[in-house]
Amino acid sequence: MNRDEIKTSVLNRLARIAPEIDPSQIDPDADLRRQIDLDSMDYLNLMIALSKQFKIDIPETDYPKLATLNGCVDYLSSIIL
Amino acid sequence: MAEFIMPALGADMEAGTLIAWLKKPGDMVKRGEIIAEIDTDKGIIEVECFTSGTIEKLLIEPGDKVPVGTAMAIIREAGEKTPEAPGTSEQSPPTRPQRIKISPLARKMAEDLNVDITTITGTGPGGRITSDDIEHLARSIEKTPEQSRADKSSRMRQAIAAAMERSKREIPHYYLSTTIDMTRAINWLAQENLKRSIEDRLLYGVLLIKAVALALRQFPEFNGYWKDGRSVRAESIHIGTAISLRGGGLIAPALQDADKLSLTDLMSRFRDLVERTRSGSLRSSELTDPTITITSLGDQGVETVFGIIYPPQVAIIGFGKVVERPWVVEGRPGVCKVMTATLSADHRVSDGHRGALYLAAVDALLQAPETL
Numbered sequence A: 001m002n003r004d005e006i007k008t009s010v011l012n013r014l015a016r017i018a019p020e021i022d023p024s025q026i027d028p029d030a031d032l033r034r035q036i037d038l039d040s041m042d043y044l045n046l047m048i049a050l051s052k053q054f055k056i057d058i059p060e061t062d063y064p065k066l067a068t069l070n071g072c073v074d075y076l077s078s079i080i081l
Numbered sequence B: 001m002a003e004f005i006m007p008a009l010g011a012d013m014e015a016g017t018l019i020a021w022l023k024k025p026g027d028m029v030k031r032g033e034i035i036a037e038i039d040t041d042k043g044i045i046e047v048e049c050f051t052s053g054t055i056e057k058l059l060i061e062p063g064d065k066v067p068v069g070t071a072m073a074i075i076r077e078a079g080e081k082t083p084e085a086p087g088t089s090e091q092s093p094p095t096r097p098q099r100i101k102i103s104p105l106a107r108k109m110a111e112d113l114n115v116d117i118t119t120i121t122g123t124g125p126g127g128r129i130t131s132d133d134i135e136h137l138a139r140s141i142e143k144t145p146e147q148s149r150a151d152k153s154s155r156m157r158q159a160i161a162a163a164m165e166r167s168k169r170e171i172p173h174y175y176l177s178t179t180i181d182m183t184r185a186i187n188w189l190a191q192e193n194l195k196r197s198i199e200d201r202l203l204y205g206v207l208l209i210k211a212v213a214l215a216l217r218q219f220p221e222f223n224g225y226w227k228d229g230r231s232v233r234a235e236s237i238h239i240g241t242a243i244s245l246r247g248g249g250l251i252a253p254a255l256q257d258a259d260k261l262s263l264t265d266l267m268s269r270f271r272d273l274v275e276r277t278r279s280g281s282l283r284s285s286e287l288t289d290p291t292i293t294i295t296s297l298g299d300q301g302v303e304t305v306f307g308i309i310y311p312p313q314v315a316i317i318g319f320g321k322v323v324e325r326p327w328v329v330e331g332r333p334g335v336c337k338v339m340t341a342t343l344s345a346d347h348r349v350s351d352g353h354r355g356a357l358y359l360a361a362v363d364a365l366l367q368a369p370e371t372l
Helices: A003-017 A040-054 A060-066 A069-080 B104-112 B131-141 B145-170 B183-194 B204-218 B263-279 B284-288 B352-366
Strands: B002-005 B015-021 B034-040 B043-048 B053-058 B065-067 B071-077 B173-181 B224-227 B230-233 B239-241 B292-296 B315-319 B323-329 B332-346
Touching: A003 A040, A003 A069, A040 A060, A040 A069, A040 B263, A060 A069, A060 B183, B043 B284, B104 B131, B173 B352, B183 B204, B183 B332, B204 B239, B204 B263, B204 B292, B204 B315, B204 B352, B332 B352
Parallel strands: B239 B292, B292 B315
Antiparallel strands: B002 B071, B015 B034, B015 B065, B034 B043, B053 B071, B173 B332, B224 B230, B315 B332, B323 B332
């Protein structure tokens, strides 16, 4: 798996939570929660989904590192690549 | 015999459309068992049976739109004998609602196009609505799928408007707010979540729900309804939680018996409830059971929210965003995580003095999160 595939996986997860979003319109450096109106439950579900998919633990203290699309890709890449 | 009627799934509901029966005549049903799916302004709702027995007769067909209170099925209750053969009973048959004559194809087309068949005059034999009638209407309306979704959203908007208009017209609200130091609760939660797997982690919103529920045991006047000109206290504590829908609108289904659930169970139920609310698979009791409502806009950055009471309830609690502020604790200034909590309550049922004490009780509970 490479960074592009990780990015695609994250976008797929986001699309399940917020089906109305257009992935091509997501600013990779902007806060995901504000950008696509994720609440605490949505964000927790995203963390759980990524944790399951990549078979990793994501400590709550690391959540701020996964605040943007690029942040998610960087964080996941640093662990699984 | 008992009638299974079209339930009122909220103060704003006037009618519902039967999507499907999940039971057939002769089937046994238990109280609380889901027996039908009904399309409402709040989406498709799984409707539970309020009595145990055997389905004697189904009176409504899928696709029929009937007013709240209409008999939809007859249930023979446990211990009752099978009714006599037709023609021998002195009892008159239950009144069947006016059926709309429509062909199955036309009904399916109407559903797909979100066309209200009650507004159509059929041109088929005996006034039967035909597929041509639906096509003709669809051409005149030229609805796209986007417009159909917009219609659904508009219907929910109208339902919310009706409930809120009624609330503001009928309920003399009073409003209170207080600032709660959340430092201890947030710090406790961070430590607690370190011990938990990601799937079992708690959101601080669950602490708020539990504190609201437990405080209601001390102040039961806020947990109930205003019905027929008097206050009716609820026996159980079912917290309605306002959940926004991604397409707009909101629903506030109940977390039932929230005061009795552990934080772990409450979190699990809350996750499930949010997911089912947004996917459109709520149960009828979850819509009819709330005895009070919580609204929280902290995730959206709002610091203070004063809710409008959802009738016939008598109170709504609002929570804002947790923010860091200079704060004095026991005479010493420092930086604390604080949150504004509000109470909007029905002045016919309670006074500001009791409301203030209730908010203080919620505050006190949040200062001891390990006891929640």
